[in-house]
Amino acid sequence: MTELLNNREYKKEQLKKLLRRIHEGESVEKLKEEFRAVLSNISPLEIPLIEQELVKEGISARDIAKMCDLHVELFREAVKGTDELEEKGLPDGHPLKTLYQENKEIMKDAEMLNLYARTLATTKDERMREEILGVLEEIVSSLRMVGFTHYNREEMLIFPYIERRGLTAIATVLWTKHDEIRAMIKQLAELLGKRDEMPWEDFVERFKAKASEAAFALSDMVFRENNIFYPTLRALLSEGEWKAIRMQEGEMGYYKVNPPAWNPGVEPLHPWEINPELSVEQLLGLPKEVQQALKGQPLEFDKSELRREGDIDLGTGYVSVEELKAIFEALPVDITFIDRDDRVRFFSPGERIFVRTPSVLGRPVQLCHPPKSVYVVNKILRAFKEGRKKEATFWLKLGGRYVYIKYVPLFNEKGEYIGTLEMTMDIAPYKKIEGEKRLLDWRD
């Protein structure tokens, strides 16, 4: 017991030295080398205890944060062996490599969350508490981004490929757990925001418990992904699939990593273009857990064709003319389109605010207006064609309606003017909307 205490005293002394030098601005890289032995001997369980004592002795939370970073980095180096194995052969910028890299960041932030929450619970000093709370707010707001980036990319870009192959259960289980984690982190943020509304002891106990729960769930997810989900992806997805994923990643963004460009030089392969049937090699390449889970139930491959005979390829989907007509009819906005020669070329069908009939098709827009106002129409079109204006909006009251009219110039991919779109809608109903009504509030 004395030995253990002494040992801790020794470690604490070493850490204090380290901290002092960090505080004095010495290179972290250099310190890492020097203190590698000390730090790698401290177990994650010991850290909060030691740090808590350091905090008592008046060392700032910011300096402790730096040490924590250092510690996590050394911890990561210690487990680098397995990391290396996981990422082996994956080039920089490959979506799977990026996922592994993000998981390291998530792991580190989860550890830090737990660490600081525990430190907070034992800190008596008011100023120190505020400092730690500041760090915790940063960590929690960082962690909220995990859902928007890392999990969201998996759910939106990657799951479709395994769903097509019949592995829908994996996707559903992971998504359910992602959402649980999202909710936990949201609760932590809310709890931080409401800390002044409850006694300090209540707050700090609840926060510590919830932080530990969230940290555990986050690291548990990292474990599941690294050991089951990612190896599954590795066994199944082809270069073309990864290429398609890579092309869409930018829409969601990343968690604390910034992968370089990666181009395997193959055509992107979208979920609806793959052959979803599993080959023997693919089956044997799956992690044991997945092989086990697949036993005894037939895989339901999804072989539905996306593109049907006669479909129009709109770049972001394939629709029939029948569907297009119904879509335009259902829009909450009436549209009329004039082409690059100012002729009316299309109007949306159905009940409209301003009536349109087929007789207007092909008519120059200047002849569709009261002669008195034609000069304004021409002024707007000139401003659009010359690129001086990007929209012209109008609004007027008409009976019980509040009619909002918007004109915008349209351009093709080459940036050439190809026409102008008129959009008309009744905004009166929107002006009345208050509060919120969410999906889960729906009742039939």
Add this chain to the structure above:
Amino acid sequence: MTELLNNREYKKEQLKKLLRRIHEGESVEKLKEEFRAVLSNISPLEIPLIEQELVKEGISARDIAKMCDLHVELFREAVKGTDELEEKGLPDGHPLKTLYQENKEIMKDAEMLNLYARTLATTKDERMREEILGVLEEIVSSLRMVGFTHYNREEMLIFPYIERRGLTAIATVLWTKHDEIRAMIKQLAELLGKRDEMPWEDFVERFKAKASEAAFALSDMVFRENNIFYPTLRALLSEGEWKAIRMQEGEMGYYKVNPPAWNPGVEPLHPWEINPELSVEQLLGLPKEVQQALKGQPLEFDKSELRREGDIDLGTGYVSVEELKAIFEALPVDITFIDRDDRVRFFSPGERIFVRTPSVLGRPVQLCHPPKSVYVVNKILRAFKEGRKKEATFWLKLGGRYVYIKYVPLFNEKGEYIGTLEMTMDIAPYKKIEGEKRLLDWRD
């Protein structure tokens, strides 16, 4: 002079007799026959004078209105000869016959407007004034519909056919005059509404002057149309063109007539489908005034083709895929479409509130939602497919945005369910809009 006065006294006595019998409820049809001689001898100029005297003697404005109807009807019978000539050979329900019939109604209402405005100016009795004002309000509000029906049909359905043939000037002149008349009638309505805000004498003088001006403009337009515009149409338009016009008339409606169905058994011919060149027969068939106006200037036929190679026929227009993409990108609402099998088939491109990537295409919508909320998605879809619900709407605050989400089921022309459309928009900007901003307010 005495003779004239005596003559008027006689006519007045006859009219009083007539009125008494109208008041007692006798058949107007029978009275018409009996008083034909008397009434047909009264000139339109005399009518206000006589009626004014009758009003002084306490006869109600309603009874005078009935007599006025009778008078106009007899007047119409007197000019029936020309009417018959104009309408000769036009079957009931033919758009041109309908226009002639509406013009008779417009003529009658214009006369009544003038008549009552003049009577009002000389009426001293308070109760009688109110009664006349009531009748005038009805007439004015009726006449406002001339612009929405008769003129609007001409401007929207008929003008495109003469514009294509190069007779753009006729269309522009008529539309300008239509708008002047619209403005006059609107002013009359406003003046009636503000009568308590000014001295009676001021009001009544202004009203009389404006009513006379409007009545003159209305009847002048009837004259122009009947003698120049309609004969021009008769010389130029084919059965197919009238058929197309007839098919669209319902969108605008009619002025006090209700034409029966008319189907010449030919294919409808839209403006962009006609051969716009004038034949010699057509030129010679034009009214002298139009022939005169056309001299010395070459007719600029509009032979532009509406449908281009590769265009998609959307029923209400022809667009290229390039134009369609640009239209969807410019919409103030993001859309996502799932087909009858619940699979995502299309989403609109561009900056979106909720990100969509191609990976979602072909994915069952149930797999695109957090597993927790899938049951609600399924409930909504079931209600849509079973026809129990026509929409589901949600709204929530998201940063500075007020996001409004609307789901609607889509059906084809046979009424079969073909999918569901999700529409998402930010309504925060609409909530801030106040007042009005009209086309003529635009400044570049």
